[in-house]
Amino acid sequence: MIGVFNHALMITGFVFVMMLVIEYVNVLTSGAWQQRLASSLWGQYLFAALMGALPGCLGSFVVVAMYSHRMLTLGAVVANMIATSGDEAFVMLAMFPEQALVLTALLAIIGIGAGTATDVVSGHYKSRWQEKCHGFELHTIESCRCYPSGQIVAQWKQLSPFRTILVLVLALFAIVVATGQVGPQEWNWIRISILVVSGFSLFIVVTVPDHFLQEHLWDHVAIKHVPRIFLWTFGTLLVTHLMTEQLHLEGLIRENQWVMLVIASLVGIIPESGPHLIFVTLFAKGAIPFSILLASSIVQDGHGMLPMLAHSRKSFLIVKAINLLVGFAIGAAALAMGF
Numbered sequence: 001m002i003g004v005f006n007h008a009l010m011i012t013g014f015v016f017v018m019m020l021v022i023e024y025v026n027v028l029t030s031g032a033w034q035q036r037l038a039s040s041l042w043g044q045y046l047f048a049a050l051m052g053a054l055p056g057c058l059g060s061f062v063v064v065a066m067y068s069h070r071m072l073t074l075g076a077v078v079a080n081m082i083a084t085s086g087d088e089a090f091v092m093l094a095m096f097p098e099q100a101l102v103l104t105a106l107l108a109i110i111g112i113g114a115g116t117a118t119d120v121v122s123g124h125y126k127s128r129w130q131e132k133c134h135g136f137e138l139h140t141i142e143s144c145r146c147y148p149s150g151q152i153v154a155q156w157k158q159l160s161p162f163r164t165i166l167v168l169v170l171a172l173f174a175i176v177v178a179t180g181q182v183g184p185q186e187w188n189w190i191r192i193s194i195l196v197v198s199g200f201s202l203f204i205v206v207t208v209p210d211h212f213l214q215e216h217l218w219d220h221v222a223i224k225h226v227p228r229i230f231l232w233t234f235g236t237l238l239v240t241h242l243m244t245e246q247l248h249l250e251g252l253i254r255e256n257q258w259v260m261l262v263i264a265s266l267v268g269i270i271p272e273s274g275p276h277l278i279f280v281t282l283f284a285k286g287a288i289p290f291s292i293l294l295a296s297s298i299v300q301d302g303h304g305m306l307p308m309l310a311h312s313r314k315s316f317l318i319v320k321a322i323n324l325l326v327g328f329a330i331g332a333a334a335l336a337m338g339f
Contacts, residue, residue, distance in 0.1 A: 008234035010183040013173045014194055015090035015229050017201040019221045022056055024204045027216060041073075045115045048076040049108040052083025052304075055090045060304025068311045074122065077308070077315070078322050079115030083108045086302015087229055088276050095284045097190070103290075107297055114326045152207055162218040166205045174198040232274035236281050253287045261335055264292050265328045268299025269320055271309070276300045291339045295331025299323050 051059030063080040066072045085092065085107070092100035155163070176182040177194050184191045205217065253260060260282075267275050276296055283293040301323070308316040 004237045005234065006182055008230060008237050010177070010194075011091055011094045011233050012226060012230040013177070013182065014094040014197070015087065016221065016226050017170065017173070017194070017197045018090050018093070019056060019225060020201040020204055020217055021197060022054065023216050023221055024208070027212065041119075044072050044076040045079045045112045048072065048080035048115065049083040049111045052080040052111060053104050053108050055085075055087070055093065057084070057086050057303040060084050060086070060301060061307055064304070064307045064311065067315075068307075073115075073119050074315060074318065075115035075117075075119035077115075078118045078319055079111035081301040081304055081319055082111035082114055082298050082323055082326065084301050084304050085276070085297050086300070086304060087225065088280055088297075088300075088302065091229075091233060091277060092280055095280065099283075099290070103294065103297060106294065110298060110326065110330065114322065118322060151209065155210060160210055160214070162214050163205060163210070166213070166217060166222065167202065170198060170202045170205060174202070228274070232277055236274075236277040239278065253282065257289065257292065257335060260288055261292050261295055261328070261331050264288075264296035265299050265324060265331065268296050268301075268327060269324060271301065271303065271305045271320075276302075289335065289339060291331050291334035291337075294334060294339075295327045298327030298330060 048063050051063050053059075060080055063072060063077060067074070067077050083104075085104070089100070089104065092103065173182075174195060177191060177198065180186070180191075183194060205213065208217070264279050267279075279288060279293055279296045282288045283290070299320075305316055305319065308319065
C-alpha cells in the first residue's frame with residue numbers, strides 16, 4: 001500500500017510540474033503561431049495533431065474553439081482527438097517515457113490520416129457536418145506578461161497565500177525526489193528530468209504575476225486537475241495491484257486479449273480523463289500488449305471533447321464514432337500481428 005501511494009505521489013507530482021510548464025508556455029506564446037499554421041488545409045491537420053500531442057487537454061480545447069468559429073474542418077478535430085491522450089499523457093511519460101513518445105508519434109500520424117479521410121469522405125474539405133456557431137464561445141489563450149521584471153520584488157513583499165503554498169509544495173516535492181524518498185531510488189535521467197522540470201516550475205511560480213498564478217496555476221492546475229489526477233492514479237494503481245498481485249488475474253487478462261481490446265475501445269468513448277488509466281497501468285505491468293493501449297489511446301480523448309458537447313452534439317457523436325472505428329480497427333490489426 002505504501003509503495004502504491006509513493007508511486008501515485010511521484011506520478012501526480014510529475015504531472016503537476018509538467019502542467020505548470022505547459023500552461024506557462026501556452027499562455028506565454030499567446031497562441032499566435034496557431035493562426036499561421038492552420039491557414040492551409042494540410043496545416044490544419046498538422047496543427048491539430050500537434051495540439052493533440054501536447055500533454056493535457058488545453059490543445060484539444062483550442063482546436064474545438066477554432067472549429068466552433070469555422071476556422072478548422074471536422075477532419076482536423078478528428079486528427080486532434082486521435083492524437084490526444086489528455087492528462088493520461090503526463091502519466092504515461094512518468095511511467096514508461098520511451099514507449100509514451102513512440103505512442104504519441106503513432107497517434108499523431110494516425111490522426112492526420114484519419115482526419116484527412118474524414119474530410120475526403122464528407123465530400124468537400126469544409127466539412128458539411130460543420131455547423132454555425134450559435135453564440136457559443138470558447139475563450140482562446142490569452143496573452144500574459146509572464147515575467148514582469150519590475151514587479152517581482154513587489155509581488156513578494158505582498159506575498160499571496162497561493163504563491164506561498166505552491167512554492168512550498170514544489171520545493172518539498174523537489175527535495176523528496178532528490179533524496180530518493182519519492183520516485184527513482186538512484187540518480188538516473190528520470191530523476192534528473194523531474195528535478196529540472198520542478199526547478200523550472202518553481203521559477204514560474206516565483207516570477208509570474210498574481211493574476212496568472214491564481215487563475216491559471218492555482219485555480220486551473222492545482223485545484224481543478226491535481227486532486228482528480230491523484231485520486232484516479234492512486235485508485236487505478238491500487239486496483240491494478242490487487243488484480244495482479246493479490247487476486248492474480250494477470251494470467252486471465254493475458255488469455256482474453258480480444259475481450260480486453262473490446263473493453264478498452266468502449267471505455268475510450270467516455271469523455272473523461274481517468275478510466276483510460278487502467279489500461280495504462282496494465283500495460284506498464286506487462287498484462288496487456290501495446291496494441292490494446294494503442295486502441296484505447298486512439299478512442300479516448302480525456303476532457304478534450306467535453307466542449308464539443310456544448311457546441312454540437314451531432315459533431316460530438318460523429319467524431320467519437322470515427323475514433324471508435326479507427327481505434328478498434330487498428331488495435332485489432334496490431335493485436336492480430338502480435339504487437
